[in-house]
Amino acid sequence: MSLEEKLAKLKTYLGEVNDLGAAASLLAWDQVTYMPVGGAVARQRQIALLQRLSHEKFIGREVGRLLDDLVPLEQELDPDSLDACLLRVARRDYEHAVKIPPDFLAKLHENAARSYQAWSEARPANDFSKVVEPLELTLELSRRYGEFFPESEHPADPLIDQSDEGMTVALLRPLFRTLRRELVPLVEAICSQESVDNSVLHRYYPENEQLAFGLKIARDFGYDLGRGRQDKSPHPFATNFSIDDVRITTWVDERDVREALFSTLHESGHAMYEQGVSRSLEGTPLASGVSSGVHESQSRLWENLVGRSRGFWEHYYPSLRESFPEQLGGVSVDSFYRAINSVRKSLVRTKADEVTYNLHVILRFELELELLEGKLAIHDLPDAWRDRSYRYLGITPEEDRDGVLQDVHWYSGAIGGAFQGYSLGNILSAQFYEAAINAVPSIPSEIEAGNFTSLYTWLKFNIYRHGRKYPPQDLIKRATSQDLMIEPYLRYLRTKYGKLYSL
Ligand code: ZN
DSSP states (O other): OOHHHHHHHHHHHHHHHHHHHHHHHHHHHHHHHTOOGGGHHHHHHHHHHHHHHHHHHHHSHHHHHHHHHTHHHHHHSOTTSHHHHHHHHHHHHHHHHHHSOHHHHHHHHHHHHHHHHHHHHHHHHTOTHHHHHHHHHHHHHHHHHHHTOTTOSSTTHHHHHHHSTTOOHHHHHHHHHHHHHHHHHHHHHHHTSOOOOOGGGGSOOOHHHHHHHHHHHHHHHTOOGGGOOEEEOSSOOEEEEETTEEEEEEOOOTTOHHHHHHHHHHHHHHHHHHHTSOGGGTTSTTSSOSOHHHHHHHHHIIIIIITTSHHHHHHHHHHHHHHSHHHHTTOOHHHHHHHHTOOOOOSOGGGOOHHHHHHHHHHHHHHHHHHHTTSSOGGGHHHHHHHHHHHHHSOOOSSGGGTTTSOSGGGSSOSSSSSHHHHHHHHHHHHHHHHHHHHOTTHHHHHHTTOOHHHHHHHHHHTGGGTTSSOHHHHHHHHHSSOSOSHHHHHHHHHHHHHHTTO
């Protein structure tokens, strides 16, 4: 077989791995949108089977042998060519996957299912003791996971690298420290003022009008509903089965107009990224977003830098008021803008405003590292959470369900690697947005006219279309001519909130 034939064979294999994974994702989508509750047990089994088949096909001898045989071709190819990038990414994924023994992986999955079950009972019961035992095993397994990568400096590094390639604790720690030192006094300065009255957001907003309004904006942004759709699920998310089928979900609270609206803008940001991947990458491991940080930068950019901006509401507020004439009749665009950007010390990450949000993330990130380093024991975790919450956010959860039990992440897989992407996303959202405006200075005035074409086109050209072709750091550099940096984000927060709160 020639090298070209071997490459074609590898692509076929990888396409099948991808399709099995997509079928599992479709079953998972159905599970949280339309499946009757009775279907849970069988569905869990079906998803696990498809994931196992996909994994086995990928780590099987055939893929490894083809990758070995294709080394000479890879060395010959232009490193920026599609095939060279495909081989690099497939090799990276493969080498990563074969380092984890199958029986260890089975134990990890089994414990994830058990701890998720324990968490779903512990959270409503507000009883941390129910999760202690499975969580201790999760911590042990998370540490052992790190041991399969003996070259890494910190036990969290392999878990972080899996979702944010190239990122390490050594890089993240100083970045987050800078962020924290900036944010803690900013939150204090804002919260020492009289709080903004946002009661207008909690009037009665009927579901259908909310859904229609949010989806109209997502469409205006550039989310293609011919290749996507929106449904409802308790925790909003975006998922894709191919470049031409990328779906989002939302959740409606008729007593909080922000819930469905901003989750729709957020998820449509994720979805436009996936829809915007170049069609030449379809069916390959390159056909998806490159890292959790870059993905989150796209959702945050549309949700916050666009969707929570004054210029955006200059254009959209009249039509929101038309949808809700009684609720918003006497409310000016300025009061509405202040209400949706009000900053509060709050306990729950997913409901946090832009200024406090990263402090919630940093709190979790630091606790994870201490757990993995053996400096903190699981049974001391609730106290450590309360203590840090007070120090960073000036507020202490009375109940663990609003503290250590609020997020599913630690109870559904590993400890480590799941939270850094949220803050990286916020930081990057501003870096990308600034670069887009430098390239096309008319973007802000276009947004004021409800026109997103220039922004969408810049993002598609510089980020979306590349999928996983370039590693995250490389992509950031190509798009913005800079390495990842925090200054644009700090500038953005200082300017916006400085004006809002006359600081
Ligand atoms: Zn997101």
